[in-house]
Amino acid sequence: MSYSKYVEFINVDKSYDGRNLVVDTLNLSISQGEFLTMLGPSGSGKTTSLMMLAGFEAPSGGHIRIAGRSLESVPPHRRNIGMVFQNYALFPHMTVAENLDYPLRVRKMAKAERNDRVRKVLDVVQMGAFAERKPAQLSGGQQQRIALARAIVFEPDVVLMDEPLGALDKNLREHLQLEIKHLHERLGITVVYVTHDQSEALTMSDRVAVFNAGKIEQLAPPAELYERPATPFVAGFIGENNRLSGEISGRNGDEYAVQTETGHRMIVRSQKDFSERQRVMISVRPERVRLDTTEACLNTFGGTVEEVIYLGDHKRVHVRVSEASTLIAKVPNAGTNIDIKPSQALSLGWDSGDAVLIPA
Structure with a gap:
């Protein structure tokens, strides 16, 4: 049995x-x-x-x-x-x-x-x-x-x-x-x-x-x-991720608008129910972050490269997006032609389905 x-x-x-x-x-x-x-x-x-x-x-x-x-x-x-x-x-x-x-x-x-x-x-x-x-x-x-x-x-x-x-x-x-x-x-x-x-x-x-x-x-x-x-x-313990705090400022179907503490307005798709003004955390894996992409991302903003770390199969790129917030992107070394250097200004972003909305 x-x-x-x-x-x-x-x-x-x-x-x-x-x-x-x-x-x-x-x-x-x-x-x-x-x-x-x-x-x-x-x-x-x-x-x-x-x-x-x-x-x-x-x-x-x-x-x-x-x-x-x-x-x-x-x-x-x-x-x-x-x-x-x-x-x-x-x-x-x-x-x-x-x-x-x-x-x-x-x-x-x-x-x-x-x-x-x-x-x-x-x-x-x-x-x-x-x-x-x-x-x-x-x-x-x-x-x-x-x-x-x-x-x-x-x-x-x-x-x-x-x-x-x-x-x-x-x-x-x-x-x-x-x-x-x-x-x-x-x-x-x-x-x-x-x-x-x-x-x-x-x-x-x-x-x-x-x-x-x-x-x-x-x-x-x-x-x-x-x-x-x-x-x-769990978001912090399992793997590496970027975390942004904020509150719900609107909803359209399964997509929520979030006003973050960094001053950005972001759209995140979620099957869970959240209420207006609820405190939340946005979790985005570094491999989901796109740098200087020509593809349209629903969530895009500018930043300045702080550090580039070479790790063999990929680079870890630290990008400062506000006075108190730095995001990390993983850029594969194969199949990408992006030349990234410290102090470089660039845009970064991700789509609404690339992030996870978690109750704070």
């Missing part, structure tokens, strides 16, 4: 001192076979939520369930949950095969089946040739593959991953992100992943829950999260 509410947090609170809530009324349902990432800054409640699901922390209030079964009185070792940590947590005195065999021995599995499972899962993570090595003889990326193999070898109901790639260098981290994503797709396991790395969350997840101050600010698929942030916090 496939559950649409396979893992459930129901009104879950967590406080360590009885006064301040680290997790505040968490309601979250995770589907069977889903890859859900809990994303947020340090202290936002994401790791505490994961630890409560694992059984290493007890909720101060509310309920946690897997497949309809309450976990209230179930100790961690009886929850049938696999865990992958940042520090690998492998037994240094055991070989790779012995590390993978350990959770099967604890479950009193027959030796022949244990050997078969260990061999198969080593092949899954492409580490079949390393069975007799000790963890100290492996690289960081290889150790993390073994930690992942150990988490799935006993066929758990859920696999929890707590910042598993945080100790690896950038290239290896990006490579393993795709490996974990493809492994999830092949095995169809339910994964709950914790990270503060936004690009990691966007790359790997079916849905992302953005945590802030113990609450979920937005729960959505990666593309929706990036293109349509629901709150100022």
